Amino acid sequence: MPEKNYSEINPAWEGRKPVIVGFLCNWCSYRAADLAGTSRFGYPATLRDIRIMCTGRLDPTFVIKALREGADGVLVMGCHPHQCHYDEGNYKAMRRMALLRRTLAQLGVHPDRVQLGWASAAQGALFTETVTAMTERIAELGPLEWRDTIEDIAPRTPSPEIEEVAHGK
């Protein structure tokens, strides 16, 4: 799949493309990604995945960390319900992700930036579709750039002179 020009979708992408950090469970979704590879199913080169043993291992800190460090979205994928290698880890992920997405929305992270999905080891195509769809959604939402939020880049004071006055310079 040739690289899209994301700035056509949202001009804010000028000069870069969306970056999605993926957390894939070792047993289902990571293997689905492997299968997508073996099957040569193309998808946008936006996903940077990290293997964890189970979506139950997904510490919400990881998602928040990725957003803070420059990811535009986070995709968590595990086994389908009833198919978790560890029985119920995916349910735990579902509950935590529900709470995390509510919390992040209050902090201004659009819920579509933090997605949860399932793919069995046999669903390379579904994995591909999920990454493609999420990339398109992130492309519409535009860059997150949490760094700007942290650094609050716009002037903090009404004018530079006042800063000098206030600091007694």
Added chain:
Amino acid sequence: MASNGKPKLALYWASSCGGCEIAVLALHEKILEVADAFDIVFWPCAMDFKEEDIKAMDDGSIDVCLFNGAIRNDDNEHMAHLLRQKSKVMVAFGSCAMEGCMPGLANFTDREQMMNFIYHDSPTTDNPESIEPQVITEVAEGELRLPAFWNTVRTLDQVVPVEYYLPGCPPEAKWIEVAVGAILSGELPPPGSVIGADVTVCDECPRTKSEKKITRFYRPQEIIPDPDICLLEQGIFCAGIATRGGCGALCPQVNMGCRGCYGPNEGVIDGGARLIGAIGSVIEGRTAEDIDAVLDTLPDPAGYFYRFSLPHSLLRRVHLVNDNGRNVAQPIKEVPRLDPSLNE
């Protein structure tokens, strides 16, 4: 050291409620020992010193500065820099200086929206002339200045390097004693240490704990809690599971869930994330709808999880978007729901 051989102590309040100052006084008779042991060189709340006095001191001549309050405005920041410059040891004293605390809740919005609400839109505001505080106001006598208000509240260590942290809103007297004792004895922990427990509130909470399954949450007014059983197990939000101990579990002992004022446990980067992980682990529901139904009984999760620690969390504040050169907070109003397709 002062000429009398006593170490020099400065106490300062930035953006705070004054509770930390009272906490120092809550040392009761021990305050006399402090006064005896230290040469107090700066304590605007209790004694008449001027900023000029500090400026006149040599760099590093203050042995210890107990700095409470968050960095809300340019004056807070200026004083933080000044006191840092003059002090050998900087202590972030109390929750505001350490992690933002109540002033930090302003990070859920931005300066402009806050000003609008406080000076114009709040139901109890009567401001027919639409007066807003200005940094500089010209009056007949000359120029009046107010501190310039930052868009984002920061913690002390986001502005200047800090050696020690003393958690709590306010810190309990016994930990102030520990800190003072350590300073006087010279047996200081490694720089960067938090002076406090390294276990959570549950460790000192006398309630009986068992396995947890939460089918719904209750606001405090909705339930009369059993006095002996873990509050969380009764559906009452309690941050004690993820909050550094040391307070003696004061709130849970009076039937209130822990608010989380001692901040996250030792070594934790983001206390809110830990609460999400833990609370998300013990709620019931195997379908998107059931899980959302449980969570609907817990409004304002970010407020619960980051009540004291938002400015020191990983994300620090609500997302800002540049709107014509101004950075405007942009929370998502709609509560996200799980996609029912996850049930399959």
Added chain:
Amino acid sequence: MTEEKVGVYVCHCGHNIAGTVDVEDVAEWAAGMPNVAISRDYKFMCSSLGQELVEEDVKEYGLTRIVVAACSPHMHEPTFRRACERAGLNPYLFEMANIREHASWVHTDDINAATEKAKAIVGGSIRRVMELEPLEPFIAEINEPTLVVGGGIAGINTALEIANAGHPVYMVEREPSIGGHMAQLDKTFPTLDCSACILTPKMFDVGNHPNITLMTYSEVEQVDGYVGNFTVRVRKKARKIITDLCTGCGDCWSRCPAKVVDDVYEAGLGYRTAIYRPFPQAVPKYPVIDVDTCIYYEKGTCKACQKFCPTDAIDFDQEDEIVVLNVGNIVLATGYKLFDARKVPQYGYGRLANVFTSMEFERMVNASGPTGGKVLLRDGVTEPQTVGIIHCVGSRDRSYNQYCSNTCCMAALKFAHLVKERTGAEIYNFYIDIRTPSKNYEEFYHRILEEGAHLIRGRAAEVTDAARLPGEEGKLIIQAEDTLIGKQRRIPVDMVVLMAAMEPYDDAVEVSHRFGIGCSEAGFFTEKHPKLDPVATMTDGVFIAGACAGPKDIPESVEQGAAAAARVLTLIGQGEIEIEPIRATIDEDRCSGCRICNNLCPYSAIEFVEDLGVSRVNPALCKGCGTCVAACPSQVIEGQHFTFDSIMAQIEGVLYDRMEDTERVTYLGSQPAEAK
């Protein structure tokens, strides 16, 4: 502490990676990452030369950690771990960066994007490898006994192979007798030998083998433990028969007044009594009392069986018994169930009397079946003149099951032969494709063609009794498009046989949970690798054989049974096995006893120590999923090999190009001030 030196190896994998990813660029870039002492690209890292390259570098340059950027860790992680071990490095200080399946193969037309992504993946691995800790694998001893679940032909073969090798086997079967579906069949394709004749001796062997403990009418309720050391709770349902006294004489069931439809063995076509033995060759020979249909349990009187029993073997008060077994390995051979043909209303099963399922037909043609082997219409007297056989009912159909049910083509051809042999009727088979890929199967197909069966290529659209044309009155009409001649056809027949698909049992998902293995969407158990490891599962020590893993015929099930036995025998022979040391550990000194983690563990590996007020992980039970690690609000549970720090570092690594100029996280506490 000595300085850490990371070696990075970027594999070309021939053109597989190098064709899409600029491997030289990635290697050169990696050389600039912190702690990287050496960074190379190489044609085939998995070759012996590639592995030796790593080993030599470790020795020459004193490398302490290794990253190989190549294929999926599921492919070659073990290979390079062994190479590290040979070089004297702890194998858990190795990290695999998957730049083939996850980069070069999926971004084939954009070398820049693929290279950039490869760098992100390698960046993550370099940061992660620095946080890894040396680990030692656990050694688990293998208990000698094996549990075989399911007494069909697959399970029977597994049990016999293991038992004949001299090792104890427990066989648990849900039904009162072993034998499974094969015991219901009359003839087996393509040889047409008598199913019972070849199965019964094997059943007998199982029942009488000194190394096999047979537990029929029993179900596994709970499984705990891990490879080599499973504890299994089996419920032996009350037979209401004292088996030590019962001789299997049959006086009881011949006197039983309660006649009920036999939905299991006779597929609903025949009857049995409330006290019954499913079939004459049943193993074991003892009957059971079906308490749901027994008159005594309904009305409190009758007890005919007890009165006539010559050995006093009837015990109406007998209760279920729980047996706990300790076994080293488990083989699941739980088989399949037949697709419910009522779900395809257009074929009229359940509505049109003379529409039969394939299993009903099997029982009908069986000499010991309800019609004594005669092919008769539902009235029990009329022989059909024409029979239609519809293939792919509930299979190869997106509305029901997408998969091919594998065995039905051959069974349908076998039916065509049997109908011809027994009645001389005209036969019409409606098929989508004829699939006869095994030994002598195609030959069998030609034989049936030569016998004069009509094979119509087209999925039947409908079976109806609404006559429209002359000659259709009183018949069942099969409407189908004959795709070979491109015409719609209506074939009037007397009898229709629906070749119903093989499906997983309804409780397959539950069973897969109980045994801790995976299950496909359809409900078939998931093999560890569909090609290279078809009888193993993701859970060490739990194997699968036969139709529980997908539709299979008898030869395939037998092969799988034997294959599973071979895998078990290997483990028993080894006596012990290394288990990956990926486990959770709790820092008990810092555990506050909040008990959030206590009921999260799917393996009940976390116990709460009351007197200390702390939780503790039993490493023997923990499987390292990490759900407790993510849950711990105090952050005092650590997941080995997937530690908090290693994943946080990996996040920073994969975002290598996004992190520039961003200040690093300030830890609250524990970090010295200078580090901030």
